[in-house]
Amino acid sequence: xxxxxxxxxxxxxxxxxxxxxxxxxxxxxxxxxxxxxxxxxxxxxxxxxxxxxxxxxxxxxxxxxxxxxxxxxxxxxxxxxxxxxxxxxxxxxxxxxxxxxxxxxxxxxxxxxxxxxxxxxxxxxxxxxxxxxxxxxxxxxxxxxxxxxxxxxxxxxxxxxxxxxxxxxxxxxxxxxxxxxxxxxxxxxxxxxxxxxxxxxxxxxxxxxxxxxxxxxxxxxxxxxxxxxxxxxxxxxxxxxxxxxxxxxxxxxxxxxxxxxxxxxxxxxxxxxxxxxxxxxxxxxxxxxxxxxxxxxxxxxxxxxxxxxxxxxxxxxxxxxxxxxxxxxxxxxxxxxxxxxxxxxxxxxxxxxxxxxxxxxxxxxxxxxxxxxxxxxxxxxxxxxxxx
Numbered sequence: 010x011x012x013x014x015x016x017x018x019x020x021x022x023x024x025x026x027x028x029x030x031x032x033x034x035x036x037x038x039x040x041x042x043x044x045x046x047x048x049x050x051x052x053x054x055x056x057x058x059x060x061x062x063x064x065x066x067x068x069x070x071x072x073x074x075x076x077x078x079x080x081x082x083x084x085x086x087x088x089x090x091x092x093x094x095x096x097x098x099x100x101x102x103x104x105x106x107x108x109x110x111x112x113x114x115x116x117x118x119x120x121x122x123x124x125x126x127x128x129x130x131x132x133x134x135x136x137x138x139x140x141x142x143x144x145x146x147x148x149x150x151x152x153x154x155x156x157x158x159x160x161x162x163x164x165x166x167x168x169x170x171x172x173x174x175x176x177x178x179x180x181x182x183x184x185x186x187x188x189x190x191x192x193x194x195x196x197x198x199x200x201x202x203x204x205x206x207x208x209x210x211x212x213x214x215x216x217x218x219x220x221x222x223x224x225x226x227x228x229x230x231x232x233x234x235x236x237x238x239x240x241x242x243x244x245x246x247x248x249x250x251x252x253x254x255x256x257x258x259x260x261x262x263x264x265x266x267x268x269x270x271x272x273x274x275x276x277x278x279x280x281x282x283x284x285x286x287x288x289x290x291x292x293x294x295x296x297x298x299x300x301x302x303x304x305x306x307x308x309x310x311x312x313x314x315x316x317x318x319x320x321x322x323x324x325x326x327x328x329x330x331x332x333x334x335x336x337x338x339x340x341x342x343x344x345x346x347x348x349x350x351x352x353x354x355x356x357x358x359x360x361x362x363x364x365x366x367x368x369x370x371x372x373x374x375x376x377x378x379x380x381x382x383x384x385x386x387x388x389x390x391x392x393x394x395x396x397x
Contacts, residue, residue, distance in 0.1 A: 010158050012109045013051070018161070018218040020048040021114070051114035063117025070118075071125045074100055094133035101126025102156075109160055123162050127152050143183065146175035157222060166222050170229045174199075182250075189250045193267075196237035204230035228289050235274050235297050240267040241304040271301050 011018075024045055031041040054060040075097045082089040082096075089096075104122035113119045131149045138144045150172035156165035177199055181188030207227040214220055236242050244261050247253045253261065261267070278294035281287070306317070 011161065012106065012159050013112075013114060013161065015218075017049065017051055017112065017114075021050050021053075022217045024048055024050055051112045051116075053113075053115040054117055055115075060115070060117040060120070064120045067118035067121025068125065071101060071104065071121050074104075075129075091136070092133075094129045094136060098126045098129040098133060101129060105156070105160060114161070119160065120162070120164065123156050123160060123165055124168075127156060127165065127168060143176065143179040146172045146179055150176060161218055161222065163221055163225055166225055167229070170226055174233060186251060192246070192250075193238050193243050197234060200230045200234035200237055204234065224289070228293065231278065231290060231293050235278075235293075235300075238267055238270040238274075239300070239304060240264070240271045241300075241307055243267050271304055275301055 027036065027041045027044045030036045031038060054063060078096060078100070079089070079093065082093070101122045101124075105119055105126060108116070108119045108122060127149060130152050131145055134145050134148045135141075150169050153165045153168040153172060156162050157169060174196070177196060178192065181192050181195060204227060207223050207230060211220065211223045211227065214223065244267075247261055275294050275297035278290055278297060282291035282294055302321075
């Protein structure tokens with residue numbers, strides 16, 4: 010299913026690990042450069058700005074190709090209006106295939122063709138079904154998942170996660186008021202099930218090039234789980250979908266549950282992140298705590314905004330100060346000392362990297378001879394001569 014050479018994917022993982030080890034001070038720049046020189050990898054861009062520039066260039070190239078096709082097709086085919094976006098989607102998928110065969114991966118040009126193909130397919134389905142959201146989300150989810158499995162394209166996986174969530178939402182909308190009422194609980198269960206599925210995949214991972222995709226899906230589930238039953242989200246969706254206006258002195262059904270969920274889940278995220286040393290979950294917990302505070306401030310203004318911000322800043326400063334004081338001398342576990350390895354997966358293929366750099370790099374190089382000459386001597390035994 011994967012179009013890319015798996016040896017190049019393994020080499021890419023080793024090169025990324027070498028960059029991580031170099032930034033942590035475990036290997037020198039010369040060793041890192043030697044590894045990059047001797048391990049063939051894809052044509053890719055790690056600089057986000059350069060990759061964005063190539064994405065814009067690829068988008069211009071893609072749109073030019075589609076425009077040229079339109080000029081030729083519209084002159085003789087009136088029904089091209091009905092099939093045009095299918096043709097544009099095929100151009101995107103075909104262009105992505107050509108770039109992958111030329112070892113483009115995470116370059117920017119391939120991003121333009123992959124995302125362009127998915128987008129045009131979604132527009133084509135929308136025109137065919139007259140905007141039927143459930144069918145559109147279904148085909149976008151299928152195409153984006155195929156693009157991820159085919160090209161290991163992370164943005165396609167993010168599109169798949171969003172489209173799969175849209176399928177759940179629009180599917181429940183088909184059941185009318187009942188489906189819209191149970192939507193928060195269904196989304197919560199969906200996110201929880203998908204989270205444990207991806208977590209199990211990460212724990213049992215044998216092919217390293219799937220790690221980033223599983224990690225992205227796992228993080229998406231954490232965000233979806235929190236937002237599914239956040240009080241502000243549920244209340245506003247209830248008003249938008251069901252038309253339930255909350256009168257003064259009244260509240261939405263199960264309000265106590267949604268209040269508790271809004272504040273308990275971020276705390277659970279924080280505790281679990283500190284226990285497992287999960288950096289991504291830690292950042293998600295901080296964002297969730299901030300959004301929980303915003304949720305309450307959105308409906309209940311206990312203090313003027315300037316006083317609330319001042320007190321909040323003082324509390325955060327106090328927490329940060331005393332945390333630093335307590336953790337700055339710790340050498341292990343939760344510590345304030347700088348992390349030499351930012352990627353917790355840095356040593357996943359350390360053995361392969363050592364073998365590659367030690368035995369596979371310079372097979373023809375002769376080791377430097379030792380200044381101490383052994384052998385000789387004539388005393389007791391073959392080869393001994395009684396002298397040093």
